Amino acid sequence: MAGQQSIEVRVASSDDDMHGAFAVRHEVFILEQGVPPELERDDADDGAVHVVARDGTSVIGTARLTRDGEARIGRVAVLPAWRRRGVAGLLLAALESEARRFGIAEVGLHSQTYVRALYERHGYAVTGPGFVEAGIDHVPMAKRLDR
Numbered sequence: 614m615a616g617q618q619s620i621e622v623r624v625a626s627s628d629d630d631m632h633g634a635f636a637v638r639h640e641v642f643i644l645e646q647g648v649p650p651e652l653e654r655d656d657a658d659d660g661a662v663h664v665v666a667r668d669g670t671s672v673i674g675t676a677r678l679t680r681d682g683e684a685r686i687g688r689v690a691v692l693p694a695w696r697r698r699g700v701a702g703l704l705l706a707a708l709e710s711e712a713r714r715f716g717i718a719e720v721g722l723h724s725q726t727y728v729r730a731l732y733e734r735h736g737y738a739v740t741g742p743g744f745v746e747a748g749i750d751h752v753p754m755a756k757r758l759d760r
Contacts, residue, residue: 620673622703624711625663633672634665641690648747653688657681664707666691666700676704678720684712686722705735709758719757726750 625631635654642648657679666674674691678684686708691700712720724732726743729752737754744751 620666620668620698620700620703622664622666622674622707624707625665625675630665630672631663633667634663634675637672637675637692638688638690640692642688642747645693646749648749652747657687662708662711664704664711666695666704668695674700674704676701676708678708678711680715680717684715684717684720686720689722701731702735705732709756713758717758719755721753721755723751724754726752729754 623630625634638653639650642653643650658677660681661677661679663675663677665672673695674689676689677687679687686705689701689704691704709720721740722732722737723744723746724737727750729739732754735756737756739752740755741753744753
């Protein structure tokens with residue numbers, strides 16, 4: 614497998630990008646983690662900014678930014694073979710850049726507890742007590758964005 618230099622991260626701009634994003638989310642959240650399909654896809658998808666990480670023609674990771682009341686990063690998903698290669702960090706950076714473009718000063722997210730350290734490495738801090746969402750332990754986190 615190629616290294617990080619071959620990965621392109623961009624705002625999803627085509628049906629192919631969105632199909633790939635939803636396919637990655639299906640594999641990670643529904644098949645791997647057992648999230649019910651009716652919880653994985655929601656109305657927020659329509660108004661969200663989605664980013665995809667691609668290795669050539671294949672989508673290998675995705676995430677979204679929603680802006681209903683608060684700016685929140687969510688649905689961060691990377692295919693198992695591509696984990697621990699910096700893909701999630703690239704997705705976060707792309708969404709943080711989009712948030713800055715919208716004039717957003719802070720973004721939040723709900724981290725699955727087992728990947729909390731990933732977000733801490735990227736400047737996110739815990740903002741409240743843990744909770745269960747879709748049967749998975751989570752913790753709320755946020756990051757102030759530099760202008």
